[in-house]
Amino acid sequence: MSLRFQAINNLTKDAAAPAESNARITDLFGDNVFTLKTARQFLSDEGYKSLVHSIKEGKKIDRAVAGQIANGIRAWAETKGVTHFTHWFQPLTGLTAEKHDSFFTLKSDGTALEEFDGAALIQQEPDASSFPSGGLRATFEARGYTGWDPSSPAFIMETGEGKTLCIPTIFVSYTGESLDYKAPLLKALEALNKAAVDVCHYFDRNVSKVTATLGWEQEYFVIDAGLANARPDLVLSGRTVFGAGPARGQQLEDHYFGSIPERVYAFMRDFENESYKLGIPLKTRHNEVAPSQFEVAPIFEEVNIAVDHNILLMDIMTRVAKRHGLVVLLHEKPFAGINGNGKHNNWSMATDTGVNLLGPGRTPKNNLMFLTFFVNTIKAVHDYADLLRASIASAPNDHRLGANEAPPAIISVFVGQYLAKVLADIESKVGDKFDEQDEAVLKLDLHRSIPELLLDNTDRNRTSPFAFTGNKFEFRAVGSSANCASPMTVLNVVMAETLKGFKKDVDALIEKGDKKEVAILHVIRKYITESKSVLFEGDGYSEEWEKEAHRRKLPNVKTTPLALDAMVTEKAKALYEHNGVYTHSELEARHEIELEKYIKKVQIEARIIGDLALNHIIPSAVKYQHVLASNIKSLKEAGLSESEYASQLRILKEISGHITVIDTKVEEMVEKRKIANNMTNTRTKAIAYQSEVKDPYFDEIRYHVDKLEQLVDDQFWTLPKYREMLFLR
């Protein structure tokens, strides 16, 4: 019996695994995290103060104190039965990496000890040779090190294998170039902090720190593990490369906010509890539009922590699903013909005085502060749309962007009719001297009007890649499997750069004798004029928008290899250098790594397509042809005329036709792959993979395979079908 039928049989036997615990969230929350509260308990005064100082101000911790902190962390971890620790980091493969060491050591005199010293907390040297470096680190000199990031707390990961103390770290080469997602993110956040504090001082001298905030919304599919395991494409690439649409897709739209199936519900409860223990503040769960699609979202947090939590959550979900006989699909487009997975990044900035900088104000002064950050964001997105596009570019996300379900590859900003009008008013009414009209603009009751007016527009604004949603912007084009650090690094650094320019412009006017408010309003007006072409309120999925965007000269790059070009323009290099985020060589290396990732993903899919076509599809089709052919033969022998077995003959021929196309196209594709593989320039090779391998062959081969699926006897078909994966649980 094929794996497909085994899986279907087993499915009916699998009872829903019960949810693990009914504990209250508040009892679990942060139980496995070395929080400041825990630190207070396990650290000396000196250690505690130093840790707090380091978290709040980003100051380095000296080695001696680090020793005390390490001891405290170990003592805490041991009360929880932990024997091993690891530096936990985010290499550019997009996964997380760990290398476990035990606390156990032998001293020179042979005494056995449990130990975790300051040096082991601060720095480790994992073998870096197998992580991507884009040529930064020649493989013979495979040295990179991980460095403790005190701003993200240590935590204990519980897996089937045991409990491990995880220390969040950055990962850098021996010569100091960053090799991970976290190091540049921290630098970008610091750049934003500085630039935003400076601008805040126009309004409030008491602000001493600005943190960027992130609340992500993670979409995913959950399907039966037996069925998933019978699909080599899902196992190897996370996506079904073939599969005819089921008779019922998402047209009923009855899944969205419907009740959650029992087995999935048990899984959710279980992964939520694990997440709570790790301090991930999950808040919402619901069904998504497509069958078997769901979403989970937390309460927003400081960006660095939120990024760590998202990566952790993806890991936990994948692991916990196994316990329930399920598989989580985080790929951007696991199934053709129904919605894919995204990960909205809700983003804002908050001051240490408790103000959300994208929260509309109640008073004229607050209004001006809100308008300042609001308009600077629009300008940042306008000026660096290409970089934002590059930050979300990946082989899997190419299936989504612009595919009429997700935002287009054109980056535009939705602000809602009301704010669009406010911006237009400022642009047209603000005069050269500060007068009553300007006063009126500032006295608008933004606070009360915005939420109401946004509600009216929710339907339309779902098509926007970057939308203002009342008190935050929502970057919606991010892919579900992405590390949020990539878009967050770009967004925060472009915001930092824009705010620095803003300060310069305002100061110049003040220098010339303008009153502060007048200067600010004038620069805001100028920025509105310069960046209004990025504002778009209409249907982002429509063809007219594509034409309109072209007229407005907005970039619209549909494929990853070309979208990535934006990373290494002179403009990008200058931006990153000014803000201390990437050196030129780091940038070149990252560009190279992203291209390589693209090539590998397309290459793997091309191989899977070839394999499945030759080892699953054609053999099944041939088997059925044989049945048809012998049927025709016996009907003929029994004396029936051709018209009486015409249908069998037609199907037989049709199958032959599809087999021929599949076989020829697979062979051609393999040839094209060989040509691409011989290319030495990574960019050219990535473009070849996209335009010579993927575009001309993937869909074409799929078309014929899916036709066969509809012709061949169901009994012979070895790959689980869409209806089974999406509707059976």
Ligand code: ADP
């Ligand atoms: P929706 O977008 O579906 O209307 P919400 O507005 O409740 O849902 O929020 C979606 C996400 O945005 C949540 O993760 C929430 O925590 C986050 N969010 C809310 N306010 C902010 C903020 N100031 N900064 C960052 N994220 C925020």
Ligand code: MG
């Ligand atoms: Mg949302």
